[in-house]
Amino acid sequence: MGRLKRISFLVLLDIVFANLAFLGSLLIRFETIPLEQWQFYLATFLPYTVIRLLSNHFFGIYRRAWRYASIDEVLAIVGAVSVGSVFSVTLCLFWFGSLPARSIVVLDWFLNIGLLGGSRFLWRMVAPFINVLPTVQPNTTLKNVLIIGAGDGGVLVARELRNHYKGEVRLVGFVDDDQKKQNQRILGFPVLGTKEQIPAVVNQYGVDEIIISMPSVPRKVIREIVAVAQETGKTVKILPGVFDLIEGNVTVNKIREVQIEDLLGRDPVKVDIVGMSAYLADHVVLVTGAGGSIGSELCRQIVSLKPKKLLLLDNCENNMYDIEMELKAKSKVEIVPLVKDIRDRRSIETIFAEYKPDVVFHAAAHKHVPLMEQNPEESIKNNVFGTYQVAAAAHRHGAKRFVLVSTDKAVNPTSVMGASKRIAEMIIQHLDTISSTTYVAVRFGNVLGSRGSVIPLFRKQILAGGPVTVTHEKMIRYFMTIPEAVQLILQAGALASKGEIFVLDMGEPVSIMDLATTLIRLSGLQPYVDIDIKITGMRPGEKLYEELLTDEENVNATTHERIFVAKPSCLDTELLQKTITAFDENPRLILPTDQYTTASFIQGFLPDFVVVTNAEDEKVGPPRHLADEAAASLGR
Numbered sequence: 001m002g003r004l005k006r007i008s009f010l011v012l013l014d015i016v017f018a019n020l021a022f023l024g025s026l027l028i029r030f031e032t033i034p035l036e037q038w039q040f041y042l043a044t045f046l047p048y049t050v051i052r053l054l055s056n057h058f059f060g061i062y063r064r065a066w067r068y069a070s071i072d073e074v075l076a077i078v079g080a081v082s083v084g085s086v087f088s089v090t091l092c093l094f095w096f097g098s099l100p101a102r103s104i105v106v107l108d109w110f111l112n113i114g115l116l117g118g119s120r121f122l123w124r125m126v127a128p129f130i131n132v133l134p135t136v137q138p139n140t141t142l143k144n145v146l147i148i149g150a151g152d153g154g155v156l157v158a159r160e161l162r163n164h165y166k167g168e169v170r171l172v173g174f175v176d177d178d179q180k181k182q183n184q185r186i187l188g189f190p191v192l193g194t195k196e197q198i199p200a201v202v203n204q205y206g207v208d209e210i211i212i213s214m215p216s217v218p219r220k221v222i223r224e225i226v227a228v229a230q231e232t233g234k235t236v237k238i239l240p241g242v243f244d245l246i247e248g249n250v251t252v253n254k255i256r257e258v259q260i261e262d263l264l265g266r267d268p269v270k271v272d273i274v275g276m277s278a279y280l281a282d283h284v285v286l287v288t289g290a291g292g293s294i295g296s297e298l299c300r301q302i303v304s305l306k307p308k309k310l311l312l313l314d315n316c317e318n319n320m321y322d323i324e325m326e327l328k329a330k331s332k333v334e335i336v337p338l339v340k341d342i343r344d345r346r347s348i349e350t351i352f353a354e355y356k357p358d359v360v361f362h363a364a365a366h367k368h369v370p371l372m373e374q375n376p377e378e379s380i381k382n383n384v385f386g387t388y389q390v391a392a393a394a395h396r397h398g399a400k401r402f403v404l405v406s407t408d409k410a411v412n413p414t415s416v417m418g419a420s421k422r423i424a425e426m427i428i429q430h431l432d433t434i435s436s437t438t439y440v441a442v443r444f445g446n447v448l449g450s451r452g453s454v455i456p457l458f459r460k461q462i463l464a465g466g467p468v469t470v471t472h473e474k475m476i477r478y479f480m481t482i483p484e485a486v487q488l489i490l491q492a493g494a495l496a497s498k499g500e501i502f503v504l505d506m507g508e509p510v511s512i513m514d515l516a517t518t519l520i521r522l523s524g525l526q527p528y529v530d531i532d533i534k535i536t537g538m539r540p541g542e543k544l545y546e547e548l549l550t551d552e553e554n555v556n557a558t559t560h561e562r563i564f565v566a567k568p569s570c571l572d573t574e575l576l577q578k579t580i581t582a583f584d585e586n587p588r589l590i591l592p593t594d595q596y597t598t599a600s601f602i603q604g605f606l607p608d609f610v611v612v613t614n615a616e617d618e619k620v621g622p623p624r625h626l627a628d629e630a631a632a633s634l635g636r
Helices: 001-031 033-057 071-097 102-129 152-164 196-203 221-229 241-249 260-264 272-281 291-301 317-330 346-356 369-372 376-394 416-434 453-463 482-495 511-521 573-585 595-605 626-633
Strands: 143-148 169-175 210-211 235-238 284-288 311-316 334-339 361-362 399-404 438-443 446-448 468-470 480-483 500-504 533-535 555-557 563-566
Touching: 001 033, 001 102, 001 555, 033 071, 033 511, 071 102, 071 241, 143 152, 143 196, 152 169, 196 221, 196 260, 210 221, 221 511, 221 563, 272 482, 272 500, 284 346, 291 311, 291 361, 291 482, 317 334, 317 595, 334 361, 346 376, 361 376, 361 482, 369 376, 376 416, 376 573, 376 595, 399 416, 399 482, 416 438, 416 555, 416 573, 416 595, 438 482, 453 468, 453 511, 480 482, 482 500, 511 533, 573 595
Parallel strands: 143 169, 143 210, 210 235, 284 311, 284 361, 311 334, 361 399, 399 438, 438 500, 446 480, 468 533
Antiparallel strands: 500 563, 555 563
């Protein structure tokens, strides 16, 4: 039905119902309609009808999709009828000076609500059962679908399937762990059991596809459900994110295949937008390593906070070109691309002298552990000396804030890369004690999808037909998404005050072996059947598990539930000052040139540093829960 025809039909219907309500109220009041009341009705017929239609129009009665009517539509109907009644009474008092009877107003109000609302909600009830246009060809085999989650998300998905796809799918029911929902029916479909009974339900009802519709539950629960569902060998899909549920905008198009981010991603991060904007808006911001995974996402989120100018610094021109074009296409913030090396003191000094950045995010670093084990001196030159050049320039030119993006590999490091980042942390902590610039470091673990991380590697290996290579069957790592890590980095920058090392809560660690198995299954393949998993042995510098704190450090809570402050350990001030002086005077005399001088340089700062080449017997300790430790440190 065309829009104009639809509105015309509803207007005619409302004309009939409004007058039936008026006549009905007269009939109920007087049992029969006297002649003088007929005369009253005929005299007020036209203005009364116009008032009712105008009131309906004002409340949007003709613009609403009534097949999806809810409490908002009920309120609109009550409002339209009530306003119409007020103006009708005003009309009668103005025109005739009186009303036939006061009860007429109340009766007319109730009858209008009943007829207007009843007609709309009758359509709401019957619309799902009316097939105006067939969606599939006759004799199409129906797909049996099972929904995991009988909450709001599951109900919305079930309604969407029932209303628009009943010619394609047959919903067999729900699975939910809530014992109160067991053996109940929701929208006419049964709750068939809990997640442990998924395999039995799939077999009993011939389920072809499983839809996980639990957008607000923790990722740990999603991982457990996906693991059980995948064992059935059926197609597993998911309704992503709580945003769609809040907006009520759930469609089958938004239901997609399960992705690794659904399983390893964290629950939504709440950030202080006002606090973040305060130290970035209308300021000149410099991001080093701007073309990398973390650096580029930092740039994307910073431009949304309206800085005065955003300086992009990276030594890779291809990465620089990509992020520059992307930012200029979506933002009016002035973008300044700077293809420079952070180790080039003259270039860094020129940048700070010319642009005077207020805030510096230092994300530039060599980060690949095995590569840095083969080229240890380059790790020191870039991660230590390069960091110092940028941090020292920030001090000399009066930057307000310097944020170092660090890593959990800096904790009790067993790799040259980790050791270089720990020394970089020490240097910026020392600079904070002698500078008006506020220096902080933000320490976190692996990020999903970053260049060189394990997940892109596994995906490439699966596409190539395998095998998927895992260095050790007991290896575990912390993971978080790139956008979440960057949000927390920006938030930590807002909390910075006195040379802190902020530690991000990474949640529960993930087994790399489980990760490989999950990725293979998400690709529609079976581990060890379609794709083999091969144990290759640990590489130099690797640990079975990463830590977030050194043995000397403890944590304090901050105002953000996901960010903690590592209590500073004692720094060798004399050594740090000597190193800084050497960097300033003649870095060639102190920077290492090979693996032997690299080891000597690191052990000056970290006497116990030893590269782990074989950790087969290393025990995997329990993960440290930062929230519990922070509470304990406060005596809670």
